[in-house]
Amino acid sequence: MTPGAEPGSGFTWPEALCAPVRELPDHARLLVALSGGLDSTLLLHLAVHCHGHSGAVRAVHINHQLQPNASETESFCRDLCGRLGVPLVVEKVTVRSGENSAGGIEEAARKARYSALEAMVQRRDLVLMAHHGDDQAETVLFRMLRGSGVAGLAGMPFSRDLGPATLVRPLLGFERVELERWARSAGLSWVDDPSNTDQRFDRNFLRHTVLPALRERWPGLNRRLRHTADACAESEALNQKLAALQWQAVGGEQDRLPVEGLKTLSLAEQKNLIRWWVRERGFPAPTISSWQQVMQDLIFAREDREPEFRSDGFSLRRFQGDLYLVPDHSQLPDVPVTLEPGPGLNFGEWFLKLEPAVTPERPLPPIRIFTRQGGERVRFRSDGPSRSLKKWLQEIAVPPWERARLPLVFAGSGDAAELVAIGDLWCSEQYSEGAHAAGWRLVVERECD
Template identity: 65%
Template structure:
């Protein structure tokens, strides 16, 4: 198509096309994701007709030979409509995830920009339409997705600090093209859209037309199926939430006995929901019965573990733990000065001086367990093995290795004064600590 499109002036778009765009409300800033293609170009015009203060964002993936021309087109289009445009180039990295191709890598790159861009109460409009939804449902079906995937793309969902909305999801692509041509719009065709080595292109070009010829109204049929799957997914999530609450409702722990009382289907559903609720991708497992058997039914002296990309599921003393991937710890001990703070993995440690702080206060040192440490709860009291105390407190083994131990003084006379946020010497806690220094130890994650 010809570059340098002019605004659609004087064309009366039908109310059925304008209505879902007009219905967008409750935003502080309204953005349109502008690729330069037919769909997003038309959506930009519709948004400009229905709302004031519209903004646009163009992601330049730098993958096509015409990427520069497309960026210029978007700039000229927005200038003609008086719409501010944000252009963001991205570098698409292949192989970032298992089995991830160019399509998925590019998608992740642009959504990362969108998440960073959106501020609270911002709304980003995307031009996905009915054919895109049909393509998505078929694509996910061919990949073996469950009801959550087969529910297709939602009309709206949270994104970053804002929201994503798809007002054209119920409109056929042929209808969008009809009105775009009648309005005299121009756009830029992405040459990669005809390359059938990409799965979605193959579905769109070779599969969907044949299915539509055999079953007229296919998109509507698939929307109906997607809606039914969406309802099933909602009920699955609601069941998981109710069962999670009945088991204690902890973000990072589930009792093994409670899980074991559920059916296999309920266990799988609850674990998927629990992991996603914590902000992680649910594990894709071909044999859940084997994995759950290992996690829930292994002998008490065993410590089974399921590793995922950035977390793991572990069992300890009758509970299943969701353990985030741990940040690296300092390789050497850290000296903490009064008035300063230190980061120790997921821990933040601060030393706050009071008016009674002494200039020659003993040094404060942070390190991890080396073996043989002992603690004394009261001055002159009996000391106790740290290893035994941690076992008594039911601290999981993987956490014992990361706990910041805080000492005062100089070896070999130094004294243990705090163990993570589990215990702190009375000399260094409270609003008026006897040592004149208040020690605050906080864990950054639940």
């Protein structure tokens, strides 16, 4: 622990440091992400100094349980918040052991940290993080070495959405040496993370070996890299605006893009539009080594082909004249599920419920939910002929991957069981609208992706 004390009565926080913390957007709560290190400890003091009178300041400590001093750091955060009169939430997270390696632990810990923060925030919360100019320089250089495009080279934004809340980085305009000078002048204490000196980690190698040499050769390196990040951010903003315009021009919908419209665009425009679409749906932009080959496969495949490109959490699939963005879904039950009156149940991405429409005049038959097994037939009218479910789904152009996940609802048991609903595509008049025949209304809803 770096020795020190709380700011004495003779210390005055400089206005240049206070201004970005004081001039925050309107909020209900300020949640300071407190690691116990220099930067976040300083940020918590600034938040209390600028907003402590409002009672809105809170602190959140994410304990990754990775370092030998994790318990000591947590205790330090509790003591600090106790002295400052700031409520503290401590969240312990577990980094998956498969990612716990020199190459992947940083990213795994980052994901766990942001997931924990997102799970606890509410609307109109501001989450303050203490990233500074040196962190921004590391991020830009690190992403450049990974081959990132302009979106990555734009670095960390001053603010962005975090679930229903907003994440803000008010210290991005300052270098670490400035923050440390002010922290020492104020007599602050903090805990040093021993992993920060381990150069097996890429960021530490950049921080301790590469960036010092670059700064010696090119003074003002942080400023130069910040200019690069700002230029890339402007370029990315223009790319997104272009993609939004072209999305409308080609007739894009939430989950699909017309292939004929994509064909009118250049490869660069196709790449830009796909990346924008994926990010708009909440997924990370795909990393593709050969965009030309992927777009060739997806767009110019024969009509009888169904090409697919898989990425992190989703896949891009071609069906007939459209390109679909298909989220990965959970495994469906491998045996039929019984549906009874009451609060309803989830079946994959579907929600089903039975509710009374009128006072039932006869007992409710057994209601089961399952997926296609082959050979199912459906009778759309009680006095009409039955039809092959497979052929009907083909006729109405339901994509193959959706056919396999449609909840089929059967009423009755054994050979007498009757298909009464097919997802949200069709429901028997016995269980829809007035539902006078059965006395029960079947509700089938597809959850928004």
